[in-house]
Amino acid sequence: MNPFQYSKAKTADAAISAYMEHKNTAYLAEGTNLIDRIRRDVTHPDYLIDVSELPFSKIEKIEGGLRLGAMASNSDTADDENVKNDYPIVSQAILLGATDQLRNKATNGGNLMQRTRCSYYMSPHFACNKREPGSGCDAINGHNRILSILGTSEKCIASYPSDMCTALAALDAVVQIQTPNGSTRSLPLVDFRRLPGDSPEIDTNQDRCKVKLNK
């Protein structure tokens, strides 16, 4: 585990400017995925921006659907009356994953942004293009029963672990993203997450994510 700096952002603007200001940053929500990866030496961020107190914990009815706050917990989302009544698939999918203790901590935003649980990715002594671009993929000829069959590339066969987002994708969910210039853009969930292709190290089509990785 590498040492890192830490700061807590009180607003989305502050979080984004900290993200742009520092190199090799990561957003930390409740840490149920990121902290595991840091402890296991899979990810080495130099700067963590704690976003857990950002005011996005509501689940609200909007025209034509529901808006799930990025900082609402998976438990609160699965338990929400509107989610249960109008989109039971989301509630059921969430309850299929992890355990109650983890779902109490895990946020919707973190669930969306979580990285693969491919055991080769999670074990630094194996080659993994997602963890170490260009190092190869030991999973392709390894124990790969639980990895992807569809949407793979020659570089990566890792699967995306989110049950919740699989349900949201089936419902044509849209991800709303605040950009560095303050505007909001919307991307269909299925376009937000990327297939591995030639650059499996990039998980999402979030522009700033790419900008950061190219630095």
Place this chain on the structure above:
Amino acid sequence: MATSVDTASPGQIMSAIKVLEEDHAGSDAEIREWMSGNICRCGAYKGIVEAVKAVRDETYDKKLIKRTQQKLS
């Protein structure tokens, strides 16, 4: 007693209270699923399920509770 060591018990008890409060103790399978986030090294899971059911059905030994309360007060 449901569990055998103190390491797991506090977490098991906290989970069990919420499992009962939030009404996830309908069947053995449901109890097992909702209690599954707590690992018991001693493998006392059978006893844990029995304990949750005993509280749900109020079939636990009430004398035991009284004795404990007296000891604590």
